Amino acid sequence: MDRTILGVRGMGPTKWNLKPDGITPSILCPVVSQASVSVIDGPLATPSGLTTALRSKPSSRLHVSHKILTLISRETTSGRFIPEMDGLRFVAISMVILFHLNGYLTAKSPLHYVAPPDTDWLARLALVGFHGVELFFVISGFMLGLPFASHYIGGGPKVRLERYYLRRLTRLEPPYFVTLLALFALAIWIQGKNTINLFPHLAASCFYLHNLIYGSSSPVIGVAWSLEIEVQFYLLVPVLTLLFAIRRVRLRRFVISLLTVSALSVQTVFLRNHNRFSLSILAYIQFFLIGFLLADVYVTDWKVAPRLRLYWDVAAAAGWPLLFIVLRSDTLTHWILPYLVFLLYYATFRGLLFNRFFTNSWVTAVGGMCYSIYLIHYEVISALGRVTKKITLGGSYWVHLLIPVVCISLCSKGRACGVIGQSGYEIAQRNLF
Structure with a gap:
C-alpha cells in the first residue's frame, strides 16, 4: 500500500x-x-x-519557504508525528535559550543600563527559563510512553525493545558524541584546559554518568546534565510503562497521580542538599509521569484526534502567564508545576487558536531541531556574545538582549538559504542531526 x-x-x-x-x-x-x-x-x-487543495503554481516566495522548511524539518523514523509536541518543544527550547542569553548578558556586558535588568519583566521571565528543561521531561514522558499506551490500552502492536533502544541510539548518539568531542577539543585548544584533568569528565559524559559520579554538570558539555536524566528514563521506560497495563481507566490514572504526589513528597525530605540525587531521575520523575498521564488521555479519551474548542484557548491564555508567576516561587514550582504543565499541554491539544499556533509549520520546524539546538546553544551564545557585547545602542536592556537574538536568527537563515539546491546527500547529512 x-x-x-x-x-x-x-x-x-x-x-x-x-x-x-x-x-x-x-x-x-x-x-x-x-x-x-x-x-x-x-x-x-x-x-x-x-484537505486536498494545493496551489498548482506556487509563488516563488512559497517555493523558497518550502525549501527552507524542508531543510530544517526533521523526518520521523517511528511513523509517529504529533505537531503539537514539536510546538511545545519550541517553547521549552526558547525558555532555555532566553535564560542563558540573559545570564551571559548580565554577567559579561560592560554596559550600565538605564533600568536595572532585574526590574524588567522580560528579565524576570528569563530568570525562570531554566525550567524549560522540565517541560522537555513531560514531552519525553508523553512521546516515549505513547507506543506502550497504544499497545496496552488501544490494542496496538507490542513495542519491540531492541528497536526501541536502537532508535534512541542511532538518532541521539551521533550528534551527541560529535558535539562532545568538539567541545572537548575546543576546551583544550581555546580555553587552555589540561587534557589529563579534563579527560575523566569526558569519559563520564560519554557514558552519561557525570551527574552520578561527580554530582555536578560536566565541564565539557554542561547542558548534558538533563540528557543524563533522560537516559535514565529511557532505561526505566519498559518498567514504568507497565502502569498502562492496568485495565481500569480511573484506577490507572489514580496510580499515576499517586506516584506523582509520592515523588513530590519524598523529594522534599530526602533529596534536599544531595547533589547526586538532585541530578538524577529521582528529582524529576514526576514530570515524566505527567507525560504518561497525558499519553493516557491522548489514547483513551481523544482516540488520538482531540476535538478543538475555543474555551480551551481561554484556559491556555490564563495558564501560560500563570506558569511564569508560579515559577518565581520555589514552593509553588515544586508542588504545582507538574499539574500546571499538564493543563497547558492539554489546552494546547484542545484549544482552537493555541493549537493553530503550536502546529504552525515554522514553530514545529524549530521545535523539531531542539535537540541539536540544545547541544550547542550555550557555546553559540558565548561565541556571538564576544562580538555583540561590544555593540552599544543606548542603555536599553531589551535592545541588547535582542542583538544576539537577531544575529543568531540571521546566521540560521543564511545557513538555510545557502544550502537550498544542495544534493540530497548533504540534506541527509543535515537530517542526521
Missing part, C-alpha cells in the same frame, strides 16, 4: 506517505490549513480531517 493524503492539524498541507511500516510526513509548504491528521503506530492511526 502506498497512498498519499494531505493535511496536518493547524499546519500547512503536508504529504504523508502511507506504507506498511508507518506514516512519514514531509512538509510541502506553509499554507495554513484547517485539516487535522494525527499519526501513531498501530490501529489507532485515524486521520480526523483531510
Whole structure:
C-alpha cells in the first residue's frame, strides 16, 4: 500500500506517505490549513480531517519557504508525528535559550543600563527559563510512553525493545558524541584546559554518568546534565510503562497521580542538599509521569484526534502567564508545576487558536531541531556574545538582549538559504542531526 493524503492539524498541507511500516510526513509548504491528521503506530492511526487543495503554481516566495522548511524539518523514523509536541518543544527550547542569553548578558556586558535588568519583566521571565528543561521531561514522558499506551490500552502492536533502544541510539548518539568531542577539543585548544584533568569528565559524559559520579554538570558539555536524566528514563521506560497495563481507566490514572504526589513528597525530605540525587531521575520523575498521564488521555479519551474548542484557548491564555508567576516561587514550582504543565499541554491539544499556533509549520520546524539546538546553544551564545557585547545602542536592556537574538536568527537563515539546491546527500547529512 502506498497512498498519499494531505493535511496536518493547524499546519500547512503536508504529504504523508502511507506504507506498511508507518506514516512519514514531509512538509510541502506553509499554507495554513484547517485539516487535522494525527499519526501513531498501530490501529489507532485515524486521520480526523483531510484537505486536498494545493496551489498548482506556487509563488516563488512559497517555493523558497518550502525549501527552507524542508531543510530544517526533521523526518520521523517511528511513523509517529504529533505537531503539537514539536510546538511545545519550541517553547521549552526558547525558555532555555532566553535564560542563558540573559545570564551571559548580565554577567559579561560592560554596559550600565538605564533600568536595572532585574526590574524588567522580560528579565524576570528569563530568570525562570531554566525550567524549560522540565517541560522537555513531560514531552519525553508523553512521546516515549505513547507506543506502550497504544499497545496496552488501544490494542496496538507490542513495542519491540531492541528497536526501541536502537532508535534512541542511532538518532541521539551521533550528534551527541560529535558535539562532545568538539567541545572537548575546543576546551583544550581555546580555553587552555589540561587534557589529563579534563579527560575523566569526558569519559563520564560519554557514558552519561557525570551527574552520578561527580554530582555536578560536566565541564565539557554542561547542558548534558538533563540528557543524563533522560537516559535514565529511557532505561526505566519498559518498567514504568507497565502502569498502562492496568485495565481500569480511573484506577490507572489514580496510580499515576499517586506516584506523582509520592515523588513530590519524598523529594522534599530526602533529596534536599544531595547533589547526586538532585541530578538524577529521582528529582524529576514526576514530570515524566505527567507525560504518561497525558499519553493516557491522548489514547483513551481523544482516540488520538482531540476535538478543538475555543474555551480551551481561554484556559491556555490564563495558564501560560500563570506558569511564569508560579515559577518565581520555589514552593509553588515544586508542588504545582507538574499539574500546571499538564493543563497547558492539554489546552494546547484542545484549544482552537493555541493549537493553530503550536502546529504552525515554522514553530514545529524549530521545535523539531531542539535537540541539536540544545547541544550547542550555550557555546553559540558565548561565541556571538564576544562580538555583540561590544555593540552599544543606548542603555536599553531589551535592545541588547535582542542583538544576539537577531544575529543568531540571521546566521540560521543564511545557513538555510545557502544550502537550498544542495544534493540530497548533504540534506541527509543535515537530517542526521
